[in-house]
Amino acid sequence: MTAALLRDLRLYRRCLGAVIRGIMEYVADFWILIGAGIVTQSLGLVFLGVVFAKVPTLAGWTFPEMVLIYSLFGIVAGVLPIFADGIWNLGRLIHEGRFDYLLTRPYSPLLQVLSRSMGFNGVGDTLASLAMFGWAVAHVDVAWTPGTVLVGLVLLASAIALRLALLVIGNSAAFWVRSPFVFAITVLRVGELGRYPIGIYGLGIRLLLTTALPFAFTAFYPAAWLLGRGGQAWLGLGTPLVAALAWLAALKIFNLGLRRYESSGH
DSSP states (O other): OHHHHHHHHHHHHHHHHHHHHHHTTSHHHHHHHHHHHHHHHHHHHHHHHHHHTTOSOBTTBOHHHHHHHHHHHHHHHHHHHHHHGGGGGHHHHHHTTTHHHHHTSSSOHHHHHHTTOOOTHHHHHHHHHHHHHHHHHTSSOOOOOHHHHHHHHHHHHHHHHHHHHHHHHHHGGGGTOSOHHHHHHHHHHHHGGGGSOGGGSOHHHHHHHHTTSOGGGGTHHHHHHHHTOGGGHHHHTTHHHHHHHHHHHHHHHHHHHHHHOOSTTO
C-alpha cells in the first residue's frame, strides 16, 4: 500500500512538473495569472471594507473576524488550482473521447485528470489570502498554542480536501449529462456563499452549506473553532470527518461514472 501510494505521488509530481514546464514557456502569462489572483482577492477585501464602513458587525462578526473567514476561504480556494485544476477538464475529456487514453495507463484515471493542468491564478489568490490571514490573526483574540496551531493546520488540510471532493462530485456529472460544466460551476457558485458567516443566510441556505454541499466547513466552521465562537466552535472540529465522508461520496460517484463510461458517443 505504501509503495503504491509513493508511486502515485511520484507520478503525480512528474505530471505537474510537465505542466509547469509548458506554462513557463509563456512567462508573461504566468505573472499575469498571479497578478489577477492578487487583484481578485484584494477586491474582495475592499468589498468587506465598504460593508463594514456602514455597519459595526455583521451577524455578530467584526471586521477582523470576517477577514479571517474570508482569507481562510481564499487560501483553500487558491491552493486547489495549483495542484488539482485538471478536474475542470473531465467533461471535455469524456465528451471528446479522450478519456480513453487515460484508461490505458497503469495509473489512477482520477489522479491523471487532477494533474492535467494548473491554474497559477491560485498562487496570487493564496499569497493575497495569506497576507489577509496574517493581518486578521493579529487583530482577533486567539490564544495561540502549539496545540492550536496543530489543530488549525489539520482543519486547513481537511478544508482543502473537502473542497476538492466537492469539485470532483460536481465535475463527475460529465458521465451522465451533456453540459457538466454548468452543473460544476453551479456547485462552485453555491460554495462562494461559504466566504461569509452562515448566520446571515436563511435556514435553507444554512442547511445546504452544512449538509448537502458543506462548504461552510471550508472556512466558516474552522474559523468559528479558532475564535471559540460558542456552539459553532465544536462543528469546526468535525471538518476532517466531513472531508472524509465527502471523499467517500466523490470516489463512489466517480467510480460509478467510470463503470458507465462507454467511450465517445456514449
